[in-house]
Amino acid sequence: MTPAPAAANPSALPFADRLAAAVVAKKNAVLVGLDPRLASLPAGLQVAENAPWAEQAEAFRAFCRGVIDVVAPLVPAVKPQAAFFEQLGPAGMSALADAITYAREKGLLVILDGKRNDIGSTATAYAEGYLGRGPECAWGADALTVSPYLGDDSLTPFVDVSRQRGAGIFVLVKTSNPGGKTFQDLKVDGRPLYRHVADHVEAIARSTAGACGYGLAGAVVGATYPEQSVELRAAMPHTWFLVPGYGSQGATARDVAGAFDPRGLGAIVNNSRGIIFAHARREYERFGAARWQEAVEAATRDMIASLAAETPAGKLA
Amino acid sequence: MTPAPAAANPSALPFADRLAAAVVAKKNAVLVGLDPRLASLPAGLQVAENAPWAEQAEAFRAFCRGVIDVVAPLVPAVKPQAAFFEQLGPAGMSALADAITYAREKGLLVILDGKRNDIGSTATAYAEGYLGRGPECAWGADALTVSPYLGDDSLTPFVDVSRQRGAGIFVLVKTSNPGGKTFQDLKVDGRPLYRHVADHVEAIARSTAGACGYGLAGAVVGATYPEQSVELRAAMPHTWFLVPGYGSQGATARDVAGAFDPRGLGAIVNNSRGIIFAHARREYERFGAARWQEAVEAATRDMIASLAAETPAGKLA
Numbered sequence: 001m002t003p004a005p006a007a008a009n010p011s012a013l014p015f016a017d018r019l020a021a022a023v024v025a026k027k028n029a030v031l032v033g034l035d036p037r038l039a040s041l042p043a044g045l046q047v048a049e050n051a052p053w054a055e056q057a058e059a060f061r062a063f064c065r066g067v068i069d070v071v072a073p074l075v076p077a078v079k080p081q082a083a084f085f086e087q088l089g090p091a092g093m094s095a096l097a098d099a100i101t102y103a104r105e106k107g108l109l110v111i112l113d114g115k116r117n118d119i120g121s122t123a124t125a126y127a128e129g130y131l132g133r134g135p136e137c138a139w140g141a142d143a144l145t146v147s148p149y150l151g152d153d154s155l156t157p158f159v160d161v162s163r164q165r166g167a168g169i170f171v172l173v174k175t176s177n178p179g180g181k182t183f184q185d186l187k188v189d190g191r192p193l194y195r196h197v198a199d200h201v202e203a204i205a206r207s208t209a210g211a212c213g214y215g216l217a218g219a220v221v222g223a224t225y226p227e228q229s230v231e232l233r234a235a236m237p238h239t240w241f242l243v244p245g246y247g248s249q250g251a252t253a254r255d256v257a258g259a260f261d262p263r264g265l266g267a268i269v270n271n272s273r274g275i276i277f278a279h280a281r282r283e284y285e286r287f288g289a290a291r292w293q294e295a296v297e298a299a300t301r302d303m304i305a306s307l308a309a310e311t312p313a314g315k316l317a
Numbered sequence: 318m319t320p321a322p323a324a325a326n327p328s329a330l331p332f333a334d335r336l337a338a339a340v341v342a343k344k345n346a347v348l349v350g351l352d353p354r355l356a357s358l359p360a361g362l363q364v365a366e367n368a369p370w371a372e373q374a375e376a377f378r379a380f381c382r383g384v385i386d387v388v389a390p391l392v393p394a395v396k397p398q399a400a401f402f403e404q405l406g407p408a409g410m411s412a413l414a415d416a417i418t419y420a421r422e423k424g425l426l427v428i429l430d431g432k433r434n435d436i437g438s439t440a441t442a443y444a445e446g447y448l449g450r451g452p453e454c455a456w457g458a459d460a461l462t463v464s465p466y467l468g469d470d471s472l473t474p475f476v477d478v479s480r481q482r483g484a485g486i487f488v489l490v491k492t493s494n495p496g497g498k499t500f501q502d503l504k505v506d507g508r509p510l511y512r513h514v515a516d517h518v519e520a521i522a523r524s525t526a527g528a529c530g531y532g533l534a535g536a537v538v539g540a541t542y543p544e545q546s547v548e549l550r551a552a553m554p555h556t557w558f559l560v561p562g563y564g565s566q567g568a569t570a571r572d573v574a575g576a577f578d579p580r581g582l583g584a585i586v587n588n589s590r591g592i593i594f595a596h597a598r599r600e601y602e603r604f605g606a607a608r609w610q611e612a613v614e615a616a617t618r619d620m621i622a623s624l625a626a627e628t629p630a631g632k633l634a
Contacts, residue, residue, distance in 0.1 A: 088455055
């Protein structure tokens with residue numbers, strides 16, 4: 001099934017359908033992670049480590065805009081990592097707001113990686129603050145990553161607000177880090193905990209599935225566990241996967257193939273450092289720090305090509 | 318054992334010892350939650366629901382300062398809830414920064430309730446951004462709540478930064494909401510998941526225990542599950558408990574008694590709405606909205622008295 005094209009007011013459509021439309025339109029499923037780090041910025045944007053927070057935040061703002069300018073025509077979505085902006089205090093939060101707004105203006109979907117979680121009216125505050133593009137939302141992201149430990153009633157406020165606002169969430173299910181196994185792999189009734197979390201997420205996704213076949217609740221499923229990706233893809237047919245771990249964490253295009261459905265939908269594959277700091281990678285050092293944006297473009301195009309060659313995302317081309 | 322008195326530079330001491338000293342000095346374990354909500358502000362601080370974010374944030378700033386002015390002489394610590402500030406965008410984050418700084422200036426410990434969590438250098442960014450009182454930290458909280466789903470290596474960066482900076486964390490273990498059971502109570506090898514999380518937290522706490530007997534890793538243990546509090550108190554002898562659920566969520570002083578050690582240490586009991594919006598409670602309506610700070614003081618003193626009467630915290634008096 002081909003997702004419907006975006007309507008006149010695209011933000012009124014369900015997030016899952018907007019994501020599918022963006023992936024189809026851009027013909028790839030690359031999610032560029034905006035993880036600004038002072039020490040890794042290209043030479044021209046560097047500021048001193050002890051520069052005032054506002055100066056560091058201004059460097060982040062300029063850098064993120066520079067990345068967005070390059071990737072906006074190429075990929076469907078970006079994923080700002082809240083932590084790096086938060087590290088700079090309120091000034092950093094202003095840079096985050098700028099990155100979200102600028103990315104949206106450039107036609108990108110924005111998945112904010114904040115791994116927020118709480119209960120009751122507190123979870124509602126996070127959801128209302130971060131999710132949706134209307135004037136009632138201060139941040140205006142299209143989706144937010146969410147941690148599940150607090151349980152089903154902690155997810156409900158995020159689901160309710162997402163439904164009202166055409167937004168979405170990605171719930172941590174099976175993460176890419178080695179320590180993900182500490183609790184996620186503990187066996188409950190013979191199945192690892194992450195499968196129980198997966199069941200909850202899939203139930204939400206199934207009950208909210210839109211035209212593209214996917215619902216508003218997605219799952220974070222690490223690329224570093226290819227077998228679990230395949231297992232979870234089968235168990236979660238209505239759930240978009242946000243796949244971290246590609247590139248810098250060691251996973252290859254082949255490792256993420258199982259996260260896609262046969263149409264080439266169902267997964268977006270994140271790459272942060274490997275794209276935004278491509279100028280520091282040996283493969284792209286020919287560009288030098290001054291032409292860092294060309295390195296970003298080359299790395300993005302190379303990742304698109306790898307996914308097309310090695311995964312069902314090739315069907316999008 | 319009596320905790321050592323605060324040194325000349327109190328922020329250089331381990332967080333657990335600073336918390337113990339503050340509880341002993343104030344003779345109670347009340348943790349006042351700073352959960353500003355526009356609709357609940359006293360009449361004199363109200364702004365329109367559709368007022369600009371900066372105006373709403375200014376109301377939060379004034380309200381939090383007003384609460385802190387009242388409770389600083391009475392209690393050891395406050396707990397700003399990040400979500401309510403984040404809901405107002407970058408302007409709200411400035412109000413949060415102000416609340417943290419103002420509370421510290423008034424001699425309070427600040428436990429930021431952000432339930433942050435991530436992996437690797439991203440977790441480090443959260444830890445370095447929020448934890449510690451030095452110029453290298455943009456926010457300057459003494460402790461931060463943390464979610465454990467991502468596993469042991471996701472906790473390590475928070476532990477490392479806490480150790481370096483005399484800060485602390487409170488890891489979600491058994492939360493106060495009804496849905497906390499969804500995953501936390503699932504049985505792994507015959508014991509609920511939260512007991513496995515508790516083991517990890519206690520191991521960190523034991524290995525970092527200071528003069529007061531507690532370590533830098535605390536646990537969030539909901540007051541709404543008194544039996545589990547008793548069970549966890551026994552299983553986690555080196556772990557400070559942050560106890561939510563008192564008051565508005567239905568738990569009484571008697572329900573939280575089991576979270577304390579026999580000295581009256583080991584637990585801090587949070588109350589948010591029941592204190593900061595006391596002017597709206599029938600018991601304190603005699604003060605009226607204009608004298609809302611007197612209602613805050615009365616509610617704080619009443620909670621201190623209840624805990625002293627019904628729990629080992631009475632030994633602190």
